[in-house]
Amino acid sequence: MNFKSIIPIKEVSIKELFSFKMSFSNVTMAMITLGLVALFTAGAITYFIEGHHAYNVTREHPWGLIIGMYVFFVVSSTGLCIMSSIGHVFGVKEFEIIGKRAILGAILTICTGFLVIALEIGHPVRMVIYNILTPGFTSAIWWMGTLYGLYLCFIIFEFIFLIRNDHKWSKIFGLGGLLVGIAAHSNLGAVFGFLIARPIANGVFFPIYFILSAMITGSYLLFLMYGFRYKMNFPKEVEDMLVKLAKILGLLLAILMFFEIWRMLTSIYGGVPGRAEIAKHILMSPNFLVGEVLLGMLIPFIIILVSKGKNIKGLVWASILGMVGIFFMRYDLVHDTQLMPLQLLKIREYQLPPSLVEYFPSFAEIAISIGGIGVCLLVYYFAEKFFNLDYDK
Template sequence: MENILTKVLPQEGGLAGKESGVYNGVVGLFGLLTLVGVIFGVHAMFIGHEHAYGVTREVPWGLLLAAYVFFVVTSTGLCLVSSIGHVFGFKVFQPIAKRSVFLAIATIISGFLVIAFEIENPWRMAIYNIISPNLTSSIWWMGTLYGAYLFFMLIEFALLQAGKHKVAGMLGLLGVIAGVAAHSNLGAVFGLLNGREFWHGPYMPIYFITSAMMSGCATVIFFHWLGYKINGWKMSTELQNSLFAVAKLGALLYVVIMFFTTWKFITGVSGHPPGKYEAIMSLISGPYAKNFWFGEVAMGLVIPFVIILAVKARNVTALAIGSASSIIGIFFMRYDLVVVGQVVPGFHELNIIDLPHLLPYTPTLHEWVITLSGFTFCAVLFMLGERMFRGHLSEDH
């Protein structure tokens, strides 16, 4: 064991001297940006969301809700991908467990930070969730299930750090159950809104779970590569094989999401279904076409899939580049999903004079800064985790 650590850890602290100074500087910069975002969020609470944000009565969900969906989808995906190894016993996936579970915790906490400023009185959710539960509300279930999910993930990570892998696997299974329930319920928050044709239907919960695992695969590969680059370490053969296996799973999921997207667009165009047709066309050739074709399709799906095929899932650096592209593209997916589902006016079929064909929405500076703070906060947690937990090393890799 000591010989293995000597090869993997060039220095006792992982980082030292000048490199440590740069590391601390980056953490400090990200921390400052997070603080700026929190200040903007608090300011929005004081002046009112209607003045600080670009959302309206007709388009009530904007960039912040899209960022929240991005973070919690990624967190669930990380939980599911990591569970393949230490919960369901597939050994090739076991080396990624610790860092993936930690990232699942970091991303969902970052999502909570963003959504806290999206809902005008976030403390009410925590209070009334307990003293006045509404069992018929999908959003009540979302808050409750994600709370349980975070609890199980925290306990699981603590047990992994303590080396109690069998008990950690049991908590991981509870986390998977809570995560799948919470995430499919998040899909239901959209899918049960029959007044929004673009979202409505049983497709949403299934799509959310599938795309979550795709997000998880991309995040696992990129942040494992980044973690080892930051620390200046060389990956073991076991960890590389684990990332290669994750890439192959990701390739399959890219194909599945391509399939989902293709049929969603076919059903949205065929027969011109009211409301859904207008939303689909806004993505194909309308104001959101660049988001869709360059963000969702090219960066989110095609580029990472082609890279995996080109290197036969055997080059970690190339896979990390494809994963970075995928993560950016997936953010476009979440933004388009949230916003495009609302931009078609509810009375579009009545041909009301002066009613716009598509409702306008443009994120404000407050929304951009708060969203950025979610990403910088996640980066701070990731970098602190690398130092506090020594790169999440274990005897497995």
């Protein structure tokens, strides 16, 4: 069977594959991408030589930057999947043009997330084997891995049928991918929400917050994808779609800020040991105030509010800041959850309260995590060469 009969692939020569228009933005992007890929390679080599000793994680702080980056990538994937479903699953015509590009992005980001976490798990092949042989139905992490594996299968088939312009089957697999993706992603939030020993995370907030923040992440990525695709010179139909997307993004950001305010208020007001202390620490942290609030929420929201969603070029640039803010959200989520030592629950009056757990990522952790972005960008570049990702009317 001819592979091209299953997935239409463009005929691309070696020269065309590695050629691009020589402009400042293209050359800069190429240099950044190759630099990040080199960084990832250096981090992976360090890990293969030194093993987990290359990481600064400890028994007190077992989840590090790589876990945060895994969450960053899978959140991006789910967000792109959800936003793409507005068009070809729910039939909103203006959003049909994003289907192929968004689903390709969803596939690449979740695969990059799997690649990154494979270098943290240590034995990913063994994990897959025992995930099947000895399933842990009461484990949120088992469900996370299983659901994300199923989700990846759905969106791969969805992409195949989108490329073939078979809208009947792409809608069926798109709906399946959407439902399983939401289940998987809310379950990822439950991995944190089920942590009774970590009061700052325990509760119903994270399963809902993960879905909301995923949609915001997907919106930021769509602005970046189309800003890069059209070099800020948008066709009318793309501009109309991005204006509507901006208004959706503004609403989502408003809801997220509402969520964050009440999360902090309920954490501080209750005076729960381990929750109020960490909430106060978070509120004084530059990661939260500058990274999450200013870059991740306020700047994009203000641009949308002032321009009524019509400043598309401004929103493309703001989406870069937004993605930086999303990164801090994921890192802080993992790090802040582990700040308070578990021994806090055993404190008596004659004991001194323990200090917060200190952690800073090692070179290998930083290289693998940040370098993973370069791997994703590089594969996306080649995918653009081989597939027609623009909408066929």
